Structures are given as C-alpha cells and as structure tokens.
Amino acid sequence: MASFYGIGVGPGDNELLTIKAVNTIKKLDILYAPQAHKGGRSVAENIAAPYLPANLKIKRRHFPMTNDWEKKIKSWQEIAEEIAKDVKNDNNVGFLTLGDPSVYSTFSYIAEMLAERIDIQTIAGISSFSQIAASLSIPLMLDEESLEILPATADITQLEKAIDLNDNVVIMKIATRFAQVYKILEQRDLLSKTIVVENASMETQKKQRLIDYSVNDKLPYFSTALLKKGNKNVKSN
C-alpha cells in the first residue's frame, strides 16, 4: 500500500536527517517540496539535496506566506487533493518539512485534510530548539524542570506567564516581536539568562546573549531565544 510521508529534515545541517528520513526518501515515487520563490528551491529541499535520487519526481509547490487564512487553506486543499490522487495511484509520496513535522509545520494541516483518506506516516526530525541546546551544549531541562515552547507571536499575557512560571522557555520566531520580548525579559532582569541563536545549524549561525543585543535590533527570521533561569548566566559558547 502506498503512503504519504511527512519527512523532517532537521534545522539546517544535512547530517541532521535521521537514517529513517534518508531511507524513506529512497522509497518515494514523488516528493512534494515547498517552493520559496518562483523557480527556487526551499531551505528544506536544499537540506535534503544530498539524499534525493536523480530520478525522483519533485513537485515544487508554492505555500503562500500570508495571514489570510482563507487563501492559505484554499492553497493547502489544492495541494492535498493532488497528493491524495498521487497516493491513490499507488505512489509513495513524500513531503519535506524543516525541523520536526510535529513542531509548527504546514504538514500538520495537509495531514489533517487527508487523515481519513490515505495512509499517513510522520518521520520525526531534529527541531530547531533541540539543535540550539546541542550547539550550546546546555540542557533544555534537567530533573524536575519544565520547558515551555511558544512563538513570540503568541498573546503577550501567555508569553509573560510562560516566562514567569517555567524553569526554561524557548521563544520561537523572536524576530517577529523582538522589542516586546526584549522588554518583558528586561523588566524581569532575565536578559543575561537568555541566549539567542540565529539561523541554527546553518552556515550563518550566530549565538549571542540577549543582553548583548539592543532593543531595536533586527534579527533574521530563523532566530530563537532560550531562557534558562538556573542560578548561572548562560554563556554564548
């Protein structure tokens, strides 16, 4: 029976795919990859490039980056219909996702649209926050500590509660609301306990404590903050 596979390619380094991801790619008939720009390849496709067989049929599809939900859902439904047709025609179909398909991924919407109609398999990937901790060789959590993960675009009250009530907090997409998050952490004297990793595991990776930024700095899209409230200030390497 043919299946639809959501494949996590990890955060950037192409050695961070799992053996299972690579083996899954090998058995695909068709691979769907998000398209960054017209004619271009996405970050996810570039990461997986060393493992893509020369004869693999690649369908690059555009996923609109917009806040217009109606437009996004219409576009995903069209792609989902095409995937359903391919799988029903007995093709093993893959879908590449950056990081882990279970973490803030468009794959989840496509999978939900198709859940009752075709077999779906998810191949876990290394998430950006896991790689950030690895690149710093510091734990995300220890013993009885908690970790909360949320995007900077969440409700401000939710962000404040996450920061106040947890031992460790990962704030994704911090670039989208940098000044606000900076101020919340500044008020709580937590700037020195927060480290920001820009472009984790990519060639342009940069690590710096939040206290070494200015409130009005512009950060790249793939920037994530890790707050650790333990009794020591975080070091940037």
Place this chain on the structure above:
Amino acid sequence: MASFYGIGVGPGDNELLTIKAVNTIKKLDILYAPQAHKGGRSVAENIAAPYLPANLKIKRRHFPMTNDWEKKIKSWQEIAEEIAKDVKNDNNVGFLTLGDPSVYSTFSYIAEMLAERIDIQTIAGISSFSQIAASLSIPLMLDEESLEILPATADITQLEKAIDLNDNVVIMKIATRFAQVYKILEQRDLLSKTIVVENASMETQKKQRLIDYSVNDKLPYFSTALLKKGNKNVKSN
C-alpha cells in the same frame, strides 16, 4: 584536537539516529555506555549496536538509579575524571544517551563537570515526545499554540498550572505518579484529550487514550502522556 561527544540515539528505533550521530560514532576511539545491570547492555547501547565498529573500545559504566544525590554525584565525578583523562590522552570519546542529550539526560551533568577542561560536542537526538507525536501523526503544536514539557515528578501545583495554562502538554515519566495525574486530568474533563504512549518506538510500543485506562493501572517506566486541548478528542491511531 580530541573531543567528548554526547550522542543522542533517539527513543528506540535504530533508524532514528541521525547521520551525524552515526558519523560521530565512526570517529570515536572510546565509547562510554551506561550499564543497566552488571554485565548487561543499556537500552541506548542496544539502539546504537548496528553502528558500533567491531574494534571500538566500549567502557560500560554503572550509573546509580537512586534519589541519593551525594551518591549519584560521586559516581558521575569518577566517570567524568576517567573521561577527562581519555580525552587529554587524545582519544575521541563518546557517551550514548537515550533520546536527545538536551532532554533530562545524565550527560548534562557529566558535560557540566568537564565544561572548562575539555572540548564538548553535543549531537542532538530525536526526543521521545517528538517520536510520540510522529507515531500518532498529530502535531505537538501549531500556529500560536504553546507546548509545555515536564515530568510527572514535578510539584503538583506546577503540574496543574502546566495543564491549565497551555494548549499542549507532554507529561514525561507518567508511570511514577499515574493515579495523581489521572485525577488532575479527570477533574478537568481532559482524559479523552490525553493520549499515553508506552515504550515509544520500541517493539513493545502501545498507544491508548487516558480515558481507556483505570486510575490504578501500573504503566511501564517509559510512558509519556500528550494532552492536546484542541476542540477534538485525540484518537489512538
């Protein structure tokens, strides 16, 4: 320069190591592996077994499973000293950890003891909660949702807050306090929105909604619960 590598082997399936983990194992001179029982191999070593070169020197060391911190720290310090000596003698030394080395791992303590003395590299791994979501093909989080991860052994107030304030919650080691966690979720009518995965990605894996358990059930040690508060009840497959 020789380094000390913390290597995440993922939650159980030996295809869930990354290419980087396998390549790192290939360049090791010495591998430290936790020892489950006298003369026995640990779960982590069994997972990595297909990738261990025949001539790799394996040092199995016992890590006491106890609440006596003095005893644990003394044992870790002895192992850390031995590792420091091996690395200073120009050996690349590895240390296997189940799942992701950044997630509740003894490796973090050993790494902290050695941080100022030798070069330390962490190789991220697939965590059990990432694999649980993958095995169910459901997202850990979407859009602006939060995820909190904490162990069932945390303070009860912290557990209640985690459950009340987040969209998604992963409760690790649920077996250690199953009845209490069950009752907290029952009071909030969340049993049907919680799924339990026993022995994720191992041959004995079992998935079941919390509502299909009884409060006094005994679960295996590697059992994790995932609460998703979305408007639909979770399905077990």
